[in-house]
Amino acid sequence: MGxxxxxxxxxxxxxxxGIAELAVPGVFLVFLAIAAAATGFAVFALPDLPVTAQLGSFAAWSVVTVLIGKRWYVDYPVEGGDPMLNDRAARLVGEIVTVETAIIAGHGRVVVGDGGWPARGADAAVGTRMRVVAVEGGTVVVEPLEA
Structure with missing residues (x-):
């Protein structure tokens, strides 16, 4: 091959x-695409470059571009739309819940969505609406709603 x-x-x-990166975004193949392009330009500039040197060039440029990309994402992190997307417990904080089993001596159960959770907080009767202020070890910590 010439x-x-x-x-x-x-x-x-x-x-x-580059097309594969667009089709299946993972922010990795783009760095290999840049390395392949750099190697292509090197082969164009140095037509007698042996295949082993071409592969070495591709490997070296791959390492360089991945390290640059890694540094870029450390310096300019991509922020998601919802930082608590996969943290169900953190998403509960601030939710209004209903007491399912009376909270007596600080312990009871509340309805969260379509399920019940153990609760800790001020004593409250069944049906009382309360606000979740924290989640500790699978137990929601609740406080009475402000009047």
Missing amino acids: AIGASSAWLIAALLL
Whole structure:
């Protein structure tokens, strides 16, 4: 394969990796696409570059681009829309719940959504509406609603 063919192969690989990144975003293949493109340009500039040197170039550029990308995401983190998306307990804080089993001596049960949770807080009768202020070890800590 000539220099133009080898260069084209690396550039096509870069294009395919870029398309794969768009199709299945994971912010990883883009770095390999950049490395393949850099190798393609190197082969174009140095037509007699042996295959082992091409693979070495691709490996080196892959390491460099991944390290740059890693540093970039440390310096400029991507923030999600809901930081508590996978933390069900944290999402309960602030919710209004109804006492299911009277809270006596600080312990009872409350209805959260369609299920019951053990609760700790001020004594309250069945049916009393309370606010969740914390979740500790699978128990919701509740306080009376403000009047």
